[in-house]
Amino acid sequence: MKKLLILFSLTLLLGACGNDENPSPTQESETEVSAPEGELDPTSPEEADEAEPTTFTALANGEIPDGEPVMLAGTVEELTDDNAFPAFILTDGEQQVYIRNMAEKAVAVGDSVTVKGIYEGQAEENMPLVSVDIIETQ
Template sequence: MKKLLFSLSALLFLTACGNNENPGTTQESKTEVSAPEGELDPTSPEEVKEAEPTTFAALANGEIPDGEPVILAGTVEELTDDNAFPAFILTDGKQQVYIRNMAEKAVNIGDSVTVQGIYEGQAEENMPLVSVDIIEPQ
């Protein structure tokens, strides 16, 4: 009888102490993204003002150093997502470049655009990766 009474009181105690409320965040927070000190920041249009027009071949052949500001013109071939920002594949008809859309500007497949950003090296898909903050229709 004592075991039963003890078990019931322990159960009531634990039930009373339990907190079934799920504390959620009450405010939305924005994540600030910026480049490490000494590197160009692809989220800042001022950082890419000195960008030079670049060819898809120059990026594919490794002629452009990582961290270099670039300008590319091409056609949106495929929309993708890289978890942090929307992304898309830009093509010149022969070669492709993976574009991280840090401007988060909407683009559609078939759009002809000019982008300005920072060359980030090779993407996982083994194609050049450019993080852009300026996207303009052609």
């Protein structure tokens, strides 16, 4: 009797587990992200067009306020990976800036580029972080 009760309980348990209905998503939607009111949006090329030429030294010394549009020219030193976007390190020969490549334009180590984007403060590596959406290869 005890074996029959265990067998019956096991059958009920497995029967309840086998009824997995996997609801399929009916529609996938994209979430649009934008900057908070009054701040520049690093994903907007129009805002990066207002960028003024900036030096690596001014970024490293904190002379540029966070959220300011900037334009830098330099050489791609190293390709890295930001969780959401590809990234690279841009150098002027002496100093480095971490570039978040929001344009997702392919660049290679050694390329001379001009980038326009929004300065976002210091990256984890203690180097200036700029999110760019305009990359011009020279």
